[in-house]
Amino acid sequence: MFEYFKNKLFRRFKNNEANIHELNYLFWECTMRCNLNCLHCGSDCSKNSSSDDMPLEDFLSALDTIEPKSDNFMVVLTGGEPLMRKDIEQCGREIRKHGARWSMVTNGYLYDQEKHNALLNAGMGALTISLDGLEESHNWLRNNKNSFARADNAISLARSSTRLNFDVVTCVNRKNIEELPLIYNYLLSKSVKAWRLFTIIPIGRAANNPELILTDQQFTEMLGFISRTRKLKTIDIKFSCEGYVGKFESKVRDSGFFCRAGINIGSVLIDGSISACPNIDRSFIQGNIYSDNLFEVWNKKFQMFRDRKWTKTGQCAGCKDYTDCQGNGMHLWHGDKENVLVCHNEKISN
Amino acid sequence: MISNWIRNLLRGLSVTSMVFVFQACYGTPQDMKYDMYIEGVVKARATGDPIQGIRVSLTETDQYEFTDDRGVFSFYTDIATSYPILFEDEDGGQNGAFMTRDTVLDPENYTIFFEIALDRE
Numbered sequence A: 001m002f003e004y005f006k007n008k009l010f011r012r013f014k015n016n017e018a019n020i021h022e023l024n025y026l027f028w029e030c031t032m033r034c035n036l037n038c039l040h041c042g043s044d045c046s047k048n049s050s051s052d053d054m055p056l057e058d059f060l061s062a063l064d065t066i067e068p069k070s071d072n073f074m075v076v077l078t079g080g081e082p083l084m085r086k087d088i089e090q091c092g093r094e095i096r097k098h099g100a101r102w103s104m105v106t107n108g109y110l111y112d113q114e115k116h117n118a119l120l121n122a123g124m125g126a127l128t129i130s131l132d133g134l135e136e137s138h139n140w141l142r143n144n145k146n147s148f149a150r151a152d153n154a155i156s157l158a159r160s161s162t163r164l165n166f167d168v169v170t171c172v173n174r175k176n177i178e179e180l181p182l183i184y185n186y187l188l189s190k191s192v193k194a195w196r197l198f199t200i201i202p203i204g205r206a207a208n209n210p211e212l213i214l215t216d217q218q219f220t221e222m223l224g225f226i227s228r229t230r231k232l233k234t235i236d237i238k239f240s241c242e243g244y245v246g247k248f249e250s251k252v253r254d255s256g257f258f259c260r261a262g263i264n265i266g267s268v269l270i271d272g273s274i275s276a277c278p279n280i281d282r283s284f285i286q287g288n289i290y291s292d293n294l295f296e297v298w299n300k301k302f303q304m305f306r307d308r309k310w311t312k313t314g315q316c317a318g319c320k321d322y323t324d325c326q327g328n329g330m331h332l333w334h335g336d337k338e339n340v341l342v343c344h345n346e347k348i349s350n
Numbered sequence B: 001m002i003s004n005w006i007r008n009l010l011r012g013l014s015v016t017s018m019v020f021v022f023q024a025c026y027g028t029p030q031d032m033k034y035d036m037y038i039e040g041v042v043k044a045r046a047t048g049d050p051i052q053g054i055r056v057s058l059t060e061t062d063q064y065e066f067t068d069d070r071g072v073f074s075f076y077t078d079i080a081t082s083y084p085i086l087f088e089d090e091d092g093g094q095n096g097a098f099m100t101r102d103t104v105l106d107p108e109n110y111t112i113f114f115e116i117a118l119d120r121e
């Protein structure tokens, strides 16, 4: 009974959030350059990406259109690898001067003591470090024999800060799934407080590498691991927002599935395109900061994200879980949008 | 507006309070806003000229910054009740030689601006 009302309330809440569509979380794809060459990179970025970094002033002009900014508004620097930008501290400082808070996602390779100090000085408030396994599996996925040691050092530094809200993300695949308990022990030994797990979807480089994609059974095992570990209350472990997981919904996250793309989450991509999460198919692009006013686009467009009835197609059309799932994460719709690319719930049921 | 009213009501209910703190798959956790901005200018007491290259460190954290050619330094740091700060001339005579000095700042709001003078060695 309680679950029934809770779900009903949560659905109401989601509809309401879509109506208000307050922009809280703006990704800035500030560079496509990267110092690693990960096997699962969805965006196909590489060391010598042909896209130039976006000039800071261009992003700031777009940021200035967002007025008033919501209380929780923040800019999330992403890439590529944001630390490839030489002016990353200046970017952070200017974002603060322009009235926004900022955070960053990094592979940790270039994150040393000096960088840590400079980024904190520049007002970085949150950080996510990718760690995809213990040494062997992390280095395999990251395609670099030093990447684990560097990420390990970055985690120690991040942990030493009392004000940084920091977590570790792990991309779970066939090579590291058995290792999750060991990664858990490792993270506890590093006093990491928060750990987020996500899976790889078959796009980009990952599409040609079956070792990266979990079997349905492994996927269910992973959710079981998250659920059991949450009960221990030793670390704030959760499944990422990536998909609706049916009977595991209340067991693997703090709240139910809610894809906030285009509802609270927007992005400015490397070429100025305006979208929601950066991993969303480029056919969803809503405008471009070089020709449009970012905030006007946010307020007037993004209908596909805020009214998801169009996702009631393909296998979602007759789905009994549709009201709670609403066609899964937006990053799972590609091309002609005739069917969802992955149904997480179906993996569990099988 | 009715939507905002509903939002505030839901925010108050523990069952949904967590949902206001979120992160996207490839994003970061929320910034919890635990910081304070400190900015200052370091000058020579005798001449009033700005001093470049002074290492300004917060002695209770590992944070430090060097003054630029206008003698200016700035950083965001943890919220605290007081800020012991150390000023050290680490570049020898390169921008003039100055004596080390420390001070303690008391925050009144979330921003501190101040000026400090150093004596020549």
Ligand code: SF4
Pocket: A244, A315, A316, A319, A320, A321, A322, A325, A326, A327, A328, A340, A342, A343, A344, A345, A346
């Ligand atoms: S079929 Fe579609 S709506 Fe149903 S659970 Fe799967 S992704 Fe969600």
Ligand code: SF4
Pocket: A241, A242, A243, A258, A259, A260, A261, A265, A277, A279, A280, A328, A329, A330, A331, A332, B024, B025, B026
């Ligand atoms: S598009 Fe994907 S990553 Fe973005 S909020 Fe939705 S589920 Fe999460």
